[in-house]
Each structure stands twice: as C-alpha cells, then as structure tokens.
Amino acid sequence: MRLAPRLFAWGFALSAVAVSAGGLLLDHIAAAKHVSGSGTVWLYPFLFGSVSVPAVVGALIATRRPRNSIGWILVLGALSLAPVLAASPYAWVTLRANPGSLPGGSWAALLSSLWPAFFAWPLAVAFVFPDGRLPSPRWRPYALFAVGSFALLLLVLVTAKRLEHPFSDVPNPFPVRLPDALALLRTFAWLAMFASLFAGTAAVRSRYRRSAGIKRLQMLWLAYAALLIPLGVVCFLLWGLLFGEPGEAVVAFLLGMQAAVALAVGIAVTRYRLYEIDRLINRTLVYAVVTAALGLVYGVVSVVAGVLVGRGSAWATALGAIFVALAFRPLRTRAQAVVDWRFARPRYEGLRRVRSFVDDVRDGRREPEEIGTVLAAALRDPSAELLFRLPASDTYANSAGHVVAEPPDREGALTPVEHRGQEIGLLRHRRDLLDRPDLLHSILDAASLAIEIARLRVEVRLQLVEVDESRARIVQAGYEERRRLERDLHDGAQQRLVTLGIVLRRLQRSLPHEAQVLRPALDSAVDEIGRAIADLRTIAAGVRPPRLDDGLAAALADLARSAPLPVDVEATEERLPPHVEAAAYFVVCEAVTNAVKHASPSRVRVEAMLADGGLRLLVADDGVGGANTARGTGLVGLADRVEAQGGTLVIQSPPGGGTRIEAEFPCES
C-alpha cells in the first residue's frame, strides 16, 4: 500500500536528477566545441543542486507523508525544472556544436525559454506550507490567480514570435502564434506572474502571523527562502535593464534560490521534527558512519593481516570479517550516541538518563518503581505518568501500587509500553510527544526492562495484599461458621432435647397410680437428657462462647472460670469490632490451652487492654517455657490468627522462664 507513493516519489526524483545530470553532460560536450554560453563549470553544482536538492527533500517528505502535497510539489517542481535546465545544453549541442546530431533542437530551444518554471514550485510551497493546504478558503482566489498567471505566461512564451536569447535566431517550432492584437497580453502575463509571487509571499506572512511555537519557527525558515523569490526576480530584471544580458552570477543566484527554498523546507521539517524525517536522517547518518567505520576496520585489518600472513590469503579476509562482526554492535551504539548527541540532544540525554537508571537498579542503588519519574524526566514531560498493566485482572496500577481500573485519557495521549511483544503498561504523556515518536519509542524501549521489573514487583505486592485480605476473609468466615454452628447446636439439637424432656416429664406426671414404678426410670431418662444438654452447651461454648456477645471481658472471665488452674484476667470493658474480639478470645483460649497442656504452670496471667488505638494481648504463664513455634501447630495457629487481623505476635519462651505471648491487634473504628 505504501509502496506505490514511495516508488513514484523516488522515481520522479531520480528522473529529475538523471535529466539534470544528462544536461550537465551535454553542456560538457558543447563546451568541448567551444560553443559560447556553455561550459561554465563553476555553475554545475548550482545547476545540479537546484534540481537534486528539491528532488531528494521532496521524495523524503513524500514517502513519509504521501498525503501532504509539500513533498509532491518539491518532487514535481524538480521534475519540471530539470528538462528546462537540460534543454539549453541540448539545444547548444543539437543546434550549434554538432548540428543535426540529435532531433528536436528547436523544441529544446523553446523549452529552455520556459524559465519562469523556476518560480512555479516555490510559489506553490509558499501557499500551502507546511500542512499542504491553503491557509484558509479566503486564499483560494489568490491561488487560482497564481495558477492562471503561470498558465497564461506559459502560453505567451510558447506562442512567441521569437525565442528568447540566445536562440532568438531559431524559428519557434510551435505552430500557433499569438496574434499581434493581443501583444498587450504578454506584458499582462508577466505582471500577473509577479503579482502572484507577491501573493505567495503574503500567504507565508499571513500564516506566520497566525502560527505559534514550533510552527512559527518553521514558517520563519520558509519565509527566509521565500523572500529570495521576489528579490531574485528584481535582481534579474535590474541586471537585464543595466547590462542587457542576465549574467552568470544572476543565473547562479536563481539556481541557488531553488536549492535554498528546498533546503529551507527540509530544515524546517527536520529541525522541528515534522513528518518523522529526523528519524530517517538519524538512521541514515548512523548507518553511514557505521558502514564507513566498518569499511575502515575491514580494510586496516585485511591489510595488516595481509602483511603478516601473506597477501590474498583467505585468513586476511576471514580476520577482517571477524573484526567487522565484533566491532558492529559497539560501533553502532557509539555511532548512535554520537549522532544523537550531535543531532538529537533530547533523545540522547533521555536515553542516557534511562540507561544510567537501569544500571542503578541493577546495582541496587535505586528502586525500579522510580522508573515513572525517570521517564517523566527523560521525556521532559513532568505530567507523564506510567501505569503498570496487571494481566490477571486486566487493570492498571500506578507506581504507588494502587489499582487504576480505567486508564483515564482525559488529557494527554496514551502510549502502550511493550516488552517482548506483551503490553506491560501505559504511558500517559503530553500530546505533542506523539510528534516525536522516535524520542518516545526509543526511550520506552530502553526503559522496558526496568518497567517490566517494576510491574512484576507491583503485581507481587498487590497479590500479597490480596492474599492477606483473603486470609483475613477466610479467618473471618471461620469465626462466622463457628457462630452459625453454635447457633445450630443451641437452637437445634438442644431445643429438641428440652422438648423431649418436657414430653417425658408430662408423661411422668400423668402416669396412673399403678404405673408409678416407671417414675425412677423416667427420672433417670430426663437426667440423662439434662446431661446431654450440658454436654452440648459445653461443646457449643468451645465452638464459640456465647459470652462473646457480652464482650471480650465477659468471655475471658468465663474462660478463666472454666480453666483448670487459676487464671488472672484483666480486660478492657470497651467493645471492639466483633472479629477482633473473636480473634483475641481464641488467641487467649489457645494460648491458655497450650500452657495447660505443655508448660504445667501454676498460674496464667491474661491481659487484654487498649493501647495506641489497638488491642494489646498478653498471656503469660510461670511454666517450664521453652516453647518452639515450629514444633507445635498451636503457636503457629496463633500467629495465623493474629496476622490475619493485620496484627503482630511475639512469643518469648526461654527454657525454665515461663512463656510470654504478646499480640497486638489494630482496631480501626
């Protein structure tokens, strides 16, 4: 799809350059015959440059931005100018040096008289630079007038009675003549063309006034060159008036003007990074430098090796190739750095910043999460923000590790960051960075490893938070399950047993006198039911002590009462969040059970007091100590319970020194 415009652009450009070169060759041939008006060798670079500069600049622009007419105007301008320039030596050769050697000599003489073509394409550029459109619809009549004036002038020149100097003696081969009655048209055509030149200048001026920032600078470049057009015309006319013949200096000036306008366009475009041409030139420069350097390396190595092992030896070639292979990468990096430093300072400095950061990360001097701020500095966009992609949830997180569900695109532009073909993040940045894709992408590429590391760390951190939360939820669900089970025991089985007991009691009371012997049996049955109920109550209390409903202090007092050894409890009467109360209760319960089982203490001391907005638990015994968290699952379970509430647990158990378990729970209220 993009091949066609590229083919056309370079095809036209190369044709123009070829025609121009052919013209120079013909001029050289004519000069050999000492034909006057030819062989001014110092004009050759001007002649060649006036065609090749717009041709190449135009082709470059046209391939990058085929929809923008600027590139095509330059290419076609060069393509139209080249035959006009080449026609003159052709005519010299055909008509004067070797008469009849080539066909169409008089036609070439006619073509060479169409020199106003010099002004055609610069004028077109003046009207539509830099976006390829007129400044406003208001300019349409002026543009049409310019086109008309050039067409009229062309007509006047083609239908002239006599050809221009120096071929005024050659008969005009064009069959149609301008009638004498319309002689005034000739003057009018010239005046109209000059007027349109001034209109073009005015168009540049008007656009310059309305533009700002980089666009304004671009217009300034063109304005310099555009000023040359009328200036050149005025000089040309003055010279003609004073000396009769336009001298070679004037010709050189006119030719130089062509190249200057094309160069101005090229500079305006590359210097301000329009159409991504800077990237193209940058690459070209780097490869030119690398190729030259590699050639040098190859040559030196081959020669030196040739001297050592003998000229023409395969070893010399192989050695040269090896050196070239080895030198390629470092050379390329260095050449890129040099070219960047010289021609793309922001890119060079941005890359240096990112690379030194990556080194710092590797050496552990900086945290990879800082990559966001480093990118903002490297891109010189303080508003730039890096978002890490979380593939599991298809969301994004910022550097602080907060999930951003929807990447906001209110202001600025979003550029995806990729690493090994996977999207790893998004960069939100100023919109104008999109005009410098080379800067943006090379810096993102250099940073992609650091971004990936930071992303993985953020992801792991978020997953840990998720794990913590899910553990808390699981423990919470455990407490709720206990509560439900306790309810089921009390409201289910226990109720049924009570009901059964009542039935038996009523049966017992309604027994006829003669069946009184059954009374003791029924009594013992009801007693058994009573014991079953008491058992159930004990089990239910173990599952979840109903006294927890009365608060932690009440539940702990109950616990102390049912313990097989003296337990001193000091507990806050404050009500805490239910999950904290439950967790604290079971921690104390398990700690006391552990103490009774393993430490054979004489007393246990339990404290549950508020401290620093949290709950501080202490379970201390005077037993044998030496408890190991790794050995019994009981103590590990304690730690799990405490940590699930976001708390901390410290166990001190020196052998023979009793065991002291301290836990702290945060209590958000």
Added chain:
Amino acid sequence: MRIVIAEDTVLLREGLAGLLEDAGHEVVARVGDAEALLAVVSEHEPDLAVVDVRMPPDYEDEGMRAAAVIRQEHPDTAVLVLSQHVETRHALELVGAGGGFGYLLKDRVLDVDDFLDAARRVSEGGSALDPEVVAMLISPKRQEDTLGELTPREEEVLALMAEGRTNAAIAKRLWLTERTVETHVRSILGKLGLPVSGDDHRRVLAVLTYLRASTA
C-alpha cells in the same frame, strides 16, 4: 395464673404450655415472635409471660428486648425469660430493676417443680436468676475479696439468695431450719455490709447489686 408463651419452636412451645396447664395455669396465648408477644400482652394483660430469648426474625435477643418493653409498659405482667445459654447482657439489669422478672436456662424446665416455683415467684413480684448466672457473679477469683470471708455454707446460702429464693426455699433445699438460714443470711449481709431487710425481694436486689457492682 394467666400466662402467655412466646417461643418459636412449636413443639417446645406446646410442651411448655402443656406443662403449665398440667399445673393448673391458664395459657391464654401462644406466639412465635416478639412482635406478636407484645400484641397479646397488650390484649390479655396476663400475669406472666414466658419468653424465649432468640426469636425471629434475627434470632438475636428479641425476647430479652421484648421483656424490657413489657416490664416498662405492663408492670403487672411478670416476665420469665428462657435462654439456651447464659447471655447476661440485659438479664442482670432487668432482675436488678425490681421484681417480676426471671432469667433461666431452658433446660431448668425439666426440673418441673423448680420451674413452676420460679414462675410463681416471678409472677408474685419476686425474681429468679439461673444458678449459672449466679455462679458467674460469685467467681473463683472473688475468693480473694470480701466474699472470701464467707463460710462455704454461707456461700451456698448467698447463691440461693441470689437465685431469688425465699428463706423457706433455701432451708428446704439445704436441709436446714428456717431459723438457721436466717442466721446465715444475717451473717452474710453483715459481712458484705448490706442492710438487713425482712423483705425477701429487697434482699435479693441488694445482694445482686452488690455482686454486680463488685464484678464490674
């Protein structure tokens, strides 16, 4: 005695009703939740409401809250709250707020005579407190304060007093004469620094107030 029963388990409700009717009481209404309870109490103005603590919709402490409302709005209706387990959030406050209130574990019903006695006592303006609750008030660590000065016998008497029993009932229970019980009671009240009163109920309140104050 005219009684209403609020209990959400139908079989248990019917069993309770049968038990009370067997004893010669009149069960004027049987309901399954607190709202209906308040309605039938307003309608029948019964002597006693036997109320389950946990009832629909939330199975929390609807019965206890309804009991507080009844004591407030219908002072002539006594309330006997039955619970599956000891939960003292409001029980002690209601007992302490003045007679006509009882709090028992559900399975005390199986000791039929005791249950009927508690129901009668409460409906007559007395109180009934479950031995479990009393045991909680007289906890082992209390051995170290004033309660430690009581003899084991006096402690037993104190517990029965706190349950709301009369001297006669205590005497019967402990196989003592009423005079002996009276001596113990006077001694206990003296040791705890409580005023001696002939009224059984006032005496219970004083004891409970003392126990609650020193538990907290």
